[in-house]
Amino acid sequence: MIRYKSQKQRTLPGFDTPPDMILDPDNRWVKLSECMPWDDLAQSYHKKLSSTLGRPAKDARIVIGAVIIKHKLSVSDDETVEQIRENPYLQYFIGLKGFQSEAPFAPSLFVEVRKRMGQTVFDEFHETIIDAVEHRKARRIVESGNSDDGGNAAESDGKTGLAGTTETLAAEQSAPDESQNHGKLIVDASVVEQAIRFPTDLGLLNEARELSERIIDELHAHSSRPQKRKPRTYREVARKAYLSVVKLKRPSNKRRRAGIRQQLQLLRRNLGHIETMLTAYPYGTPLPLPNWLLRRYWVLPHLFEQQYEMYTTHTRRCDDRIVNISQPYIRPIIRGKQGKAVEFGAKISVSLTGRGLAHVDKLHWNAQHEGHDLQSQVEAYKKRYGCYPEVVIADTAYGSRDNRSFLKQRDIRFAGKPLGRPPKITPENEDEMKRLKAQRRQEYRQRIPIEGKFGQGKHGYRLNNIRAKRADTSIAWINSIFLVMNLLVLVQVFIGLKKIVINIAIWAKDTTIFRKIVFEHTHQFISCRNFSWQ
Incomplete structure (x- = not known):
């Protein structure tokens, strides 16, 4: 309610x-x-x-x-x-x-x-912040207009100066022409890491074995025939065998495979005991297991199949590989970064506008190419601002032929190196080639703000340490961090506009006209109680 x-x-x-x-x-x-x-x-x-x-x-x-x-x-x-x-x-x-x-x-x-x-709520939050920032920035007054001409106008006739200011504000608030492209769109992708233990095959199998032993204990305690002997699990032997491998500084491949084989055998034995014990509960009967343990039990057979397949085929990869039992939706994402080749978490595609507002356009739990999200990000930009961007600034991963064709059809320029062999430099085109190269270099440097936004989120707001335990709560956690960073942009705009409005009050020297300007051009975002009428 x-x-x-x-x-x-x-x-x-x-x-x-x-x-x-x-x-x-x-x-x-x-x-x-x-x-x-x-x-x-x-x-x-x-x-x-x-x-x-x-x-x-x-x-x-x-x-x-x-x-x-x-x-x-x-x-x-x-x-x-x-x-x-x-x-x-x-x-x-x-x-x-x-x-x-x-x-x-x-x-x-x-x-x-x-x-x-959910994602829908945060999308509407983002639209609200965009609306607030755009309205406030549209009401900014050019400093040159206040310092020279505006000051003289105010000295001669305060009302005339205010009228000019009103016309300027109204012109700045006019909606952009949908037939023309305006603004720039900066896009990039990153991985938001979950706070999980680094996964190893032996560690995952040991955790799965301990969970299976816990399930056997729970089922035996709630059995209708408790006097029946509990299945043997060899948990002490398995624990000693696991520690004998992980305590080695650099175990050999042979020793590691022997440990994995032993854990696979014990896990398969325990899963067989669990299936036998579950026959006492007909289909549709609730199982005497807590919800958290039941969810993990559903993951154990899939984990066993993946690990057994990789062991028999002598490989270290498989489709939809499970790297965490409590969060099975997390996948390893190969990034190739220095010092961190693989990251574990969600891959996000983020768009950054010229205003400095960032928005999570796409969030994937699987390793997907970020270039496939560009077209939807461009359409989202048009939905928010009513027009397409003038230029899209992104790295080379977004410069595929399909994306370039999509942008060309909408008269959007891609700030990147053109495809194909570079033209031969001649005395006639040498100056033009140098100019285009310098332009591409300058526009590529404009990607720095979005890289800084990722750095701000990861180092300032722990975007690289998401501690939520569910997929939906992790999405809310990530969007909340971007909401906070966008609010910081809103505060900067608010403080700047507040100073400008105070300057207008001093310049206008007319309380009635000033009240009218504030209420007409700041709507509900700025209250007159924030300012002095003296």
Whole structure:
């Protein structure tokens, strides 16, 4: 059930604090709260909830604000709740009426929120941030217009200067012509690593064997004939054999294969015992196993088949290879990076606009070529901005013939080296060839922002250490990090626009006209309470 109040009337002076506590209006969380389009984000979040059924849900601002705090500070779920409980600025940010010493919610709320917030919700969040940034950047005033001509106009006639400013703002807000291409689209791909142990064949088989022993223990404890002898598993012998191999610094291939063969034999024996014990439960009867253990049991036969096939064929690869029993959807992705040839996680295709906003367009759990996502990324750009980009900046992996033909049909230039043999340099075309080469080099350097965005996410917000345990919660975790990074862009635009509006107030010298400009051209994003009317 949806329970929500509009956030337009939340002010810092109205936030209840102890008598000896004074909040700073220039605090980073206060500034972020002022520029957040809370109502639009709440509307997107509520689409996953029922308006009539179920318990009253937590306020959308509390939920969204808590997710932003968690990934902004890069802390765990429990630590996020403690930070909110101790910090009045964080409590103001999530929309509480006043400071309270009790935790506003339990840490388990994050798990349910990650399950609920799918890719559709985050896509709408991204559209909301784009709309806010585009509206605010469209309202920016060129500094040259304010410094020279604008100042003289203000001295002579304040109203005339404001009229010119209004016309400039209106012209900047005009929608782009769909028949023309505008802007640039920067695309790239990266792997978002999951927080899993590095997989080895022997380690996976040992873990699978221990899980099978746990299943045998559970089934025997719930057996209708407990006096029957439990199947022998040789767990102590298997554990000693496993340790005798992994403790070696550099085990030989023969020794390693002998250890794998022994673990395969013991795992096959245990799976046979489990199948025999499950015959006591007819089809449709619930099994006496906890859900987490039952899900892992479904993975064990597939893991055994893959490992047995690789052992018999003397290979180290197979289709849809399982590298983690608790997260079987993770696949090894060969990247060829220095020091890290293989990465384990989701492969994301990200697009970055000239405004600095990044969006996860595609997310794959299998190793797929990122060049196949370019066409859908270009169409997504047109859906957001109403026109195609003027240029697509990407590395050579995106420069296939199909992609180049697709871009050419839409009058989009691909900033990359042309295919085929380079033309022969002659005195007539030497200058033109040098110019094109310098242009390609300059445009290729414009890929630096998206590489920096990946670095910002991985080193600043732990994008390379996703600790979610499910595929859907991992997707929500990844999108939350990109949401936080886009909000930082929104804050920069908000602060810059706030300074410009204050300059307009000083320049206008007319409170009535200034109020009109603020309300007409900043809509709901900037409230007049943020500025002084003196």
